[in-house]
Amino acid sequence: MSERKPRADATRNREAVLAAADKLFAGRERxxxxxMADIAAAAGVGKATLFRGFGDRTGLIQALFELRLAPIRVAAxxxxxxxxxxxxxxxxxxxxLDAVLCFKLDNRHLALALEGTGGDSPYEAEHYERWHSTIQGALxxxxxxxxxxxxxxxxxxATRADLVEHLVGAKGVTREQMRADLAAFTVRVMESGPTRD
Structure with a gap:
């Protein structure tokens, strides 16, 4: 049996919700x-549509985060x-690590929203487990x-959104400096004696 395609209006609603959520998260300082009511109003849909499509606020943020992260994940x-x-x-x-950092820099609002959901441990999130596994495998x-x-x-x-926000937002560290510092730190860690038997 073939998988049913979502209805055209459901696809439109999903796109409208993700676009509205992205804009709202980017436009708020916090x-x-x-x-969810803000997002539903901005997307022009009922709150029930959001809950049906994403489960809850965290599910919506995760969907938006994964949509943005997917091209980098595929490249990795x-x-x-x-x-x-x-x-x-x-x-x-x-x-x-540079790709993850650049993603967090370009999507600070979204990364902060996801890390601030107060739900499950960020270390159990699917995207975190994928990145950890990929980096561990390379190491x-x-x-x-x-x-x-x-x-x-x-x-x-070193790429957590709250740290990125603190350094860029509060301390004024430039994107280029953050990238250079992370690259240098990563190389030092990989080449350091204490991590070798």
Whole structure:
């Protein structure tokens, strides 16, 4: 039996909701103040449509986050260098972290909204598990490097949205400086003696 396609109006509603949510999160200083009622009104749909399509506010944010993140994820899983799996790990790991950081910089409002949902642990989110697994896998290809699981967590912590917001928003660190600092830190971690047996 073939999978049913969503109705045209359901597809339109979903697109309208995601666009409205994105705009509202970007326009608020504190993304946590955006409510489902705000999003429904901005999208021109009823609140029931939101709950039917996304389950809850966190589900809506996750859907929008995944939509934005999907091209980077595909590049990391199937693409060419520098993100793709054929890239040597000493180049790939910094490139993967740079892609995550740039995504957070470009989508600060959305990343903050997702991390601020107050629901499940961010470490159990599907996108986090994917990135962690990808980075851990690349780290495990570095000769002599041990503790790849922990190092992947520690490196991803440097891209958390609240840290990005603090450094860029509160401290005025430039995008270029953040990228350079993260790249240098990543290389130091991968080359440091204490992580080797």
């Amino acid at each position: 993304p946590g103040t955006v409510t 899983e199937e693409g060419a260098p520098p993100l793709g799996p054929t890239t040597p790990p000493l180049q790939r790991v910094p490139a993967l 495990e290809e570095v000769p002599g490097l041990t503790h790849g699981d922990f190092i992947a967590h520690a490196l991803l912590a």
